[in-house]
Amino acid sequence: MKIQIINGPNLNLLGIREKSIYGDSSFESYFATLQQRYPEHELSYFQSNKEGELIDKLHEVGFDYDGIIINAGAYTHTSIAIADAIAGINTPVVEVHISNVYKRETFRHKSMLAANCVGVIAGFGLNSYRLAVEHLTEK
Ligand code: DQA
Numbered sequence: 207m208k209i210q211i212i213n214g215p216n217l218n219l220l221g222i223r224e225k226s227i228y229g230d231s232s233f234e235s236y237f238a239t240l241q242q243r244y245p246e247h248e249l250s251y252f253q254s255n256k257e258g259e260l261i262d263k264l265h266e267v268g269f270d271y272d273g274i275i276i277n278a279g280a281y282t283h284t285s286i287a288i289a290d291a292i293a294g295i296n297t298p299v300v301e302v303h304i305s306n307v308y309k310r311e312t313f314r315h316k317s318m319l320a321a322n323c324v325g326v327i328a329g330f331g332l333n334s335y336r337l338a339v340e341h342l343t344e345k
Pocket of ligand 1: 215217279281305314
């Protein structure tokens with residue numbers, strides 16, 4: 207299966223940024239372990255700090271990939287444009303968060319994207335991504 211992981215703003219700083227919340231591993235090193243774990247699947251990774259680039263990637267892969275895993279970072283809580291992009295494509299999208307957003311500030315409790323996604327996985331650290339891969343690839 208072809209699965210695209212999309213990370214939004216500030217997630218390029220994983221391993222450096224607020225380690226007590228997001229851990230001390232970079233996404234690149236975690237992604238390498240994920241690829242090793244699922245050699246039978248084609249996993250791709252894209253990160254951008256720009257809303258429009260996230261939307262362009264959703265459009266690019268959203269009609270022929272088998273699944274998309276998105277952590278839109280803070281855009282999760284604000285972006286009607288990303289929500290519309292998810293609604294407009296055919297590929298199922300799983301929303302993920304590293305932290306348990308429901309334990310944090312109330313502005314993080316609302317997701318603009320969730321209603322257009324298959325489901326939401328939050329609070330399992332980087333394992334949230336693996337759980338999303340498990341869902342998308344389960345037989
Ligand atoms: C996050 C949670 C968001 O509220 C925050 O803005 C992020 C990361 C997470 O993975 O826990 O950038 O999406």
